[in-house]
Amino acid sequence: xxxxxxxxxxxxxxxxxxxxxxxxxxxxxxxxxxxxxxxxxxxxxxxxxxxxxxxxxxxxxxxxxxxxxxxxxxxxxxxxxxxxxxxxxxxxxxxxxxxxxxxxxxxxxxxxxxxxxxxxxxxxxxxxxxxxxxxxxxxxxxxxxxxxxxxxxxxxxxxxxxxxxxxxxxxxxxxxxxxxxxxxxxxxxxxxxxxxxxxxxxxxxxxxxxxxxxxxxxxxxxxxxxxxxxxxxxxxxxxxxxxxxxxxxxxxxxxxxxxxxxxxxxx
Amino acid sequence: xxxxxxxxxxxxxxxxxxxxxxxxxxxxxxxxxxxxxxxxxxxxxxxxxxxxxxxxxxxxxxxxxxxxxxxxxxxxxxxxxxxxxxxxxxxxxxxxxxxxxxxxxxxxxxxxxxxxxxxxxxxxxxxxxxxxxxxxxxxxxxxxxxxxxxxxxxxxxxxxxxxxxxxxxxxxxxxxxxxxxxxxxxxxxxxxxxxxxxxxxxxxxxxxxxxxxxxxxxxxxxxxxxxxxxxxxxxxxxxxxx
Numbered sequence: 001x002x003x004x005x006x007x008x009x010x011x012x013x014x015x016x017x018x019x020x021x022x023x024x025x026x027x028x029x030x031x032x033x034x035x036x037x038x039x040x041x042x043x044x045x046x047x048x049x050x051x052x053x054x055x056x057x058x059x060x061x062x063x064x065x066x067x068x069x070x071x072x073x074x075x076x077x078x079x080x081x082x083x084x085x086x087x088x089x090x091x092x093x094x095x096x097x098x099x100x101x102x103x104x105x106x107x108x109x110x111x112x113x114x115x116x117x118x119x120x121x122x123x124x125x126x127x128x129x130x131x132x133x134x135x136x137x138x139x140x141x142x143x144x145x146x147x148x149x150x151x152x153x154x155x156x157x158x159x160x161x162x163x164x165x166x167x168x169x170x171x172x173x174x175x176x177x178x179x180x181x182x183x184x185x186x187x188x189x190x191x192x193x194x195x196x197x198x199x200x201x202x203x204x205x206x207x208x209x210x211x212x213x214x215x216x217x218x219x220x221x222x223x224x225x226x227x228x229x230x231x232x233x234x235x236x237x238x239x240x241x242x243x244x245x246x247x248x249x250x251x252x253x254x255x256x257x258x259x260x261x262x263x264x265x266x267x
Numbered sequence: 268x269x270x271x272x273x274x275x276x277x278x279x280x281x282x283x284x285x286x287x288x289x290x291x292x293x294x295x296x297x298x299x300x301x302x303x304x305x306x307x308x309x310x311x312x313x314x315x316x317x318x319x320x321x322x323x324x325x326x327x328x329x330x331x332x333x334x335x336x337x338x339x340x341x342x343x344x345x346x347x348x349x350x351x352x353x354x355x356x357x358x359x360x361x362x363x364x365x366x367x368x369x370x371x372x373x374x375x376x377x378x379x380x381x382x383x384x385x386x387x388x389x390x391x392x393x394x395x396x397x398x399x400x401x402x403x404x405x406x407x408x409x410x411x412x413x414x415x416x417x418x419x420x421x422x423x424x425x426x427x428x429x430x431x432x433x434x435x436x437x438x439x440x441x442x443x444x445x446x447x448x449x450x451x452x453x454x455x456x457x458x459x460x461x462x463x464x465x466x467x468x469x470x471x472x473x474x475x476x477x478x479x480x481x482x483x484x485x486x487x488x489x490x491x492x493x494x495x496x497x498x499x500x501x502x503x504x505x506x507x508x509x
Contacts, residue, residue: 012402015360164358212355215320219348220420221340221372
């Protein structure tokens with residue numbers, strides 16, 4: 001499978017993942033959205049040297065992966081392109097902050113190393129939480145949840161259509177690339193001299209396809225706002241889940257749980 | 268009773284050459300009409316005019332409603348359009364979601380929409396497609412699903428643009444049988460003259476945006492001279508090939 005087909009297939013896999021059934025999938029999308037926002041806010045608010053405090057936050061994605069039946073490796077595989085970028089953010093910290101913070105035998109751990117690790121953890125945890133939200137909630141339900149939060153319909157429609165049109169554009173790219181390859185045997189990729197016309201053609205073709213799709217939507221009564229998948233009213237269990245998770249994040253943020261637990265054993 | 272009426276309708280794109288010129292015809296309720304003609308004859312433009320996707324000169328009425336901005340939603344609610352490329356029609360993730368798209372936009376309740384979806388799928392024998400992903404069904408299934416999405420809107424008239432394109436013989440026959448079972452008024456644009464012969468009682472032959480012939484399907488489709496003069500040929504079933 002070439003890269004484009006793989007990208008298309010991965011996009012569809014996300015749809016399939018979101019449509020599965022599990023206790024997490026069944027949660028109200030608004031609850032999942034709010035909990036994810038709370039989680040990310042809690043994670044990014046940890047001080048840069050609070051490694052142990054932040055480490056406790058791994059429990060949320062760990063539990064959710066189990067409950068949703070989604071393998072962790074799927075998450076890391078899907079995020080393989082963006083993860084290195086997130087991890088690269090703190091790479092210069094060890095050079096800027098050389099304050100000794102910890103002595104492990106002969107090795108001195110500087111503040112820069114700890115802040116680098118916490119920065120990476122913050123990035124990875126936030127990505128994992130976002131992945132879990134998308135992998136357990138369909139894009140329609142997500143947009144419906146956003147509408148319930150009074151996010152303007154123009155933004156939710158834009159989000160939904162962008163998501164849908166990525167697939168359409170990938171299809172066009174696949175068709176054009178295949179046509180190019182068939183007439184350029186042995187050539188790796190698309191030659192730089194063809195990039196301009198390739199992109200121009202892609203734009204025109206995508207616009208044509210988009211026009212057709214939009215026409216089809218108009219003819220079926222589309223008037224600027226989607227009727228999103230019916231989201232039933234939030235159940236008490238959803239409210240309990242939201243409050244419990246938000247409370248747990250607040251607790252983890254305010255109380256050094258790892259230190260308290262460690263103190264129980266060490267004395 | 269007249270379902271659609273074109274009175275002296277003309278249309279041209281920016282280039283100025285008329286694509287449709289002074290066209291007048293009407294289609295009665297319950298009729299199945301084939302729209303045939305060579306490429307560029309104006310078939311698709313007539314459909315676009317009828318759906319209000321382009322605006323020309325002259326008068327168009329649908330079910331007694333004059334084509335104008337105010338009536339457009341009501342007109343579009345009455346007409347279902349099956350596109351040539353089903354991929355452009357099926358833009359939601361699953362067949363079910365695509366089928367509820369139209370009715371929900373027109374304010375039909377969830378219960379009523381679900382009833383319509385189940386009825387249409389049962390009628391077309393497509394129940395197993397209900398929750399399938401659009402990208403995972405075959406071309407033939409997708410064409411049938413596209414028809415189902417239109418039927419779920421309970422239109423009074425159905426327009427079909429090349430409904431048999433890119434279908435294998437069995438799927439093509441399924442589509443033909445389905446079209447023949449539908450009670451609505453139908454306007455079918457196609458180069459597949461065998462299909463037109465199998466589905467339509469009346470044919471409108473277009474050339475250069477004007478009507479060349481309008482009448483009984485069998486009479487027109489048996490007229491070799493007329494068809495060949497307009498860049499077409501007899502349907503295969505009438506060619507007497509061994």
